[in-house]
Structure formats: C-alpha cells, structure tokens
Amino acid sequence: MKHRGDMKLSFVEKVGYGLGDTASNFVWALMMNFIMYFYTDIFGITAAATGTMLLVARSTDGLFDYFVGAVADRTQTRWGKFRPYLVWLCLPLAAVFVAAFTTPHWSAPAKLVYAWITYNLLMLLYSAINIPYGALSGVMTDDPLERTSLNAYRMGLAQVGGIVANTSFLWLIARLGGGDQAAGAQRTVALFATAAVVLFLVTFFTTRERIHPPPTQRVGLGQDVRMLLANPHWLMMFVVGIVNITFAVIRGSAGIYYLKSFLGWAEDDRRIALFFLAGGLAMIAGAMLTRRVVAAVGKKRAFIGSLAVVAAPAVPFFLIRPDQAGLVFLFQVLGMLAAGVNATLYWTLLADTADCAEWKYDARATGRVFSATTCAQKAGMGIGAAIAGMLLDWYGYVPNADQSPEALRGIVLMMSLIPAAGLAILAAAFSGYGLTEPACEAIRADLAERRRTR
Numbered sequence: 001m002k003h004r005g006d007m008k009l010s011f012v013e014k015v016g017y018g019l020g021d022t023a024s025n026f027v028w029a030l031m032m033n034f035i036m037y038f039y040t041d042i043f044g045i046t047a048a049a050t051g052t053m054l055l056v057a058r059s060t061d062g063l064f065d066y067f068v069g070a071v072a073d074r075t076q077t078r079w080g081k082f083r084p085y086l087v088w089l090c091l092p093l094a095a096v097f098v099a100a101f102t103t104p105h106w107s108a109p110a111k112l113v114y115a116w117i118t119y120n121l122l123m124l125l126y127s128a129i130n131i132p133y134g135a136l137s138g139v140m141t142d143d144p145l146e147r148t149s150l151n152a153y154r155m156g157l158a159q160v161g162g163i164v165a166n167t168s169f170l171w172l173i174a175r176l177g178g179g180d181q182a183a184g185a186q187r188t189v190a191l192f193a194t195a196a197v198v199l200f201l202v203t204f205f206t207t208r209e210r211i212h213p214p215p216t217q218r219v220g221l222g223q224d225v226r227m228l229l230a231n232p233h234w235l236m237m238f239v240v241g242i243v244n245i246t247f248a249v250i251r252g253s254a255g256i257y258y259l260k261s262f263l264g265w266a267e268d269d270r271r272i273a274l275f276f277l278a279g280g281l282a283m284i285a286g287a288m289l290t291r292r293v294v295a296a297v298g299k300k301r302a303f304i305g306s307l308a309v310v311a312a313p314a315v316p317f318f319l320i321r322p323d324q325a326g327l328v329f330l331f332q333v334l335g336m337l338a339a340g341v342n343a344t345l346y347w348t349l350l351a352d353t354a355d356c357a358e359w360k361y362d363a364r365a366t367g368r369v370f371s372a373t374t375c376a377q378k379a380g381m382g383i384g385a386a387i388a389g390m391l392l393d394w395y396g397y398v399p400n401a402d403q404s405p406e407a408l409r410g411i412v413l414m415m416s417l418i419p420a421a422g423l424a425i426l427a428a429a430f431s432g433y434g435l436t437e438p439a440c441e442a443i444r445a446d447l448a449e450r451r452r453t454r
Contacts, residue, residue, distance in 0.1 A: 019203055067371075072371070087204050098190050237373055251414060282332075286336065307424075395410025
C-alpha cells in the first residue's frame with residue numbers, strides 16, 4: 001500500500017526519467033526535422049516517394065504499437081512492468097537507428113526497398129521502447145502537480161536531445177564525412193545511438209514504479225479496445241495526437257528547406273544550428289513554466305492556450321523576407337516556448353485518461369492508453385510527411401539545386417499558414433474536452449481510497 005507521501009518524486013528520479021526522452025529524442029528530432037531532407041538530398045530518393053513511404057509505414061504499425069502496450073501492461077518482473085523494456089531494447093534500437101541512416105551504393109529501386117525496411121524497423125523498435133517508457137510516467141506517481149513536474153522534466157530533457165541532434169546533425173555530417181555526406185550521416189547517427197543506450201540505462205536505474213493495478217485485474221485484448229473507445233477523454237487525446245503531429249511534421253519537414261533555400265543559409269551551418277538551438281532552449285523554458293501555468297489556469301485552459309500560441313507566431317513566416325533574420329528567430333522562439341507547454345501537458349492529460357479508465361473499469365490500462373496514443377502520433381507523422389512530400393513535389397522542389405519561385409512559395413506556406421490554420425482549429429475543438437480539474441481530483445481521491453482498502 002502506498003501512502004500519499006510516497007507519490008512525491010526526487011529531483012534525481014525526475015532527471016533520470018527525463019534523460020530517457022533525451023535518448024528518444026535523438027531519433028524523434030531527426031524524424032521530425034531531417035528525415036525528408038536526408039532521403040531527398042543525401043540518400044537519393046524523391047520527395048513524393050519519401051512521403052508515400054512514410055505514410056504507408058505509419059499506417060501499418062498501429063496494431064504493433066497497441067500490441068506493445070498490451071504486452072507491457074501484462075509484463076510482470078521484479079523491476080516492474082515498463083522499466084525492463086529500457087534494458088531489453090536499447091541495443092536493438094541503436095543498431096537499427098544506424099542502419100536507417102546508412103546509404104547503400106545500390107540501384108534506385110533497391111535503395112528504396114532498403115529505406116522501407118530500415119525505416120519501418122526503426123519505427124517499430126522506437127515504439128517498442130518508447131511506449132513502455134511513456135507509460136512509466138503514469139505509474140511513477142498519481143499526484144497531479146508531481147505528474148506535471150515529471151513531464152516538464154521529461155519535455156525539457158527531451159529538448160536537450162533535440163537541441164543536440166538538430167544543431168549538430170549537419171555540422172557533424174560535414175566534419176565526420178570528409179566530403180561524403182552519406183558516410184557523415186552514418187557516423188553521426190552512430191554517436192547518437194551510443195549516447196541513447198547509455199541514457200536509457202540511466203533511466204532504468206534511477207526510476208521506480210509506485211502504482212500497481214488491482215490484483216484481480218484480468219482484461220482481454222477485446223475488452224482493452226472497448227475500454228479505450230468508451231473513454232471520450234482518451235478519444236479526444238487520440239485525435240489531438242494525430243492532428244497536432246501532422247502539422248508539426250509539415251512545418252518541421254519544411255524547416256530545413258526554408259532555412260537553406262528561402263533564407264539562403266545553405267552555406268551557413270552555424271546560423272542553422274543557432275535557429276534550432278534557440279527553438280530548443282525556448283521549448284525547455286516552456287516545459288519548465290508549465291507547472292506554474294497549470295497552477296494558475298488549469299490544464300485544459302493551458303493546453304488550449306498553448307495550441308493557439310503555437311499557431312499565432314507561425315503566421316508571420318508568410319510575410320518575413322529573407323533579410324529579416326531577427327524576425328525569424330523572434331517568432332520561432334515564441335512558438336517553441338508555447339510548444340514546450342503544449343508537449344508537457346499532452347502527456348500529463350494522457351495519464352489522467354488512464355486514471356479515468358481505471359476508475360471506470362477497475363483495470364489499469366496505462367500501457368494501452370499510451371501505446372494507442374503513440375500510434376496516433378505516428379499516424380500524424382505519416383500523414384504530415386506524406387503531405388509535406390506531396391507539397392514539395394507539387395510546387396516543384398528539386399534536390400541540391402536553386403529553387404523556383406513556386407517551390408519557395410510552397411516551402412513558405414508549409415512553414416506558416418498551413419500549420420497555423422490547423423492548430424487554430426484544433427485549439428477550438430479541444431474546448432470540448434471533459435476531464436476538468438474537479439473531475440480529475442474526484443477520480444484520484446476515489447482511486448486512492450480503493451487502493452487503500454484493498
């Protein structure tokens with residue numbers, strides 16, 4: 001039996017948990033911001049082919065993601081349900097991460113097949129380790145402010161991984177490749193993969209699971225699905241996951257093309273690195289501010305506001321001229337500051353939906369809740385990448401060449417009005433989310449009483 005005081009987390013445990021997302025973000029950051037560029041300008045396949053590949057890949061592994069969550073929920077070891085996966089899967093993930101960023105000297109059709117296989121394996125292994133990692137936060141504590149704080153550390157340290165990956169990727173490719181971009185990409189990712197293994201192990205050794213399901217819990221896979229579909233709060237978070245990531249990927253995919261082709265920074269890796277550094281630091285600041293924002297206005301209002309504020313600074317990118325670098329940095333920082341709040345709250349709200357499911361069905365489904373939502377995010381990645389690839393192809397993007405005015409216009413739209421409109425609509429739609437602060441508090445109190453009397 002756990003008393004309320006046992007739900008408080010130490011600084012070491014919060015940092016240790018957050019370092020797991022530093023490791024995950026080495027993969028995630030490259031998937032969000034550089035995968036399209038890598039495949040078109042280094043690996044050597046078209047934007048349309050890349051977009052199609054990413055869409056199909058994300059559309060086919062949803063069942064696997066859900067299976068991972070269901071298996072994790074049923075895992076019983078002396079280390080807990082979710083922590084062991086960090087040890088079991090960190091090395092396989094690292095190996096496939098390197099393979100996915102290796103360019104074989106094959107024919108174009110053979111390279112495309114290789115890309116399909118390695119990218120799919122990478123995303124499957126990413127899910128297999130990241131779903132249990134994400135679910136771990138839902139069983140470390142049920143204290144609402146501790147949960148928000150834990151996820152703030154997670155998002156802040158995730159951005160450390162993002163900053164390292166985003167700011168150093170192109171620079172390391174140039175330095176480690178000796179003029180060979182393909183070799184440079186492979187060696188750069190090998191460094192990231194090695195660091196990820198170490199950080200996942202740190203997370204394993206510094207965290208523990210405190211919330212355990214009822215000892216009588218016996219739920220089949222069919223009931224799992226019915227529990228999720230009958231939970232309107234989780235359904236809302238599922239939709240948010242798809243839409244939010246879709247527009248983030250469209251904008252993220254366009255970013256490197258915007259910096260290199262529209263702003264003319266193709267030969268200025270330092271300024272590109274500074275752009276990603278400023279955004280990453282702003283997102284860390286936003287994550288660290290989240291607890292105060294939630295204490296002031298509540299989670300629901302804070303989440304709606306963060307979506308709106310992420311959308312608003314994207315609009316000026318439609319009007320900014322290539323010589324207005326100061327405005328580029330200003331609006332990027334403002335948007336990423338709000339994105340830090342948004343990302344932190346997303347995972348906090350998701351843990352609340354797991355509490356709601358346990359309260360309603362007397363069965364803890366943390367792994368399934370997180371895995372199904374990860375599936376939504378990956379679907380958003382696929383949809384966003386497909387749209388980005390099709391738009392680049394539609395507007396006439398040509399790899400490693402000066403771009404036409406029409407291609408530049410398409411890139412600017414992907415950086416500005418397209419994601420801004422999507423996120424503004426999403427902010428309005430989230431007003432229908434039903435897990436308010438009083439509802440969450442009542443659920444937590446009832447669950448604590450049930451656990452106390454068992």
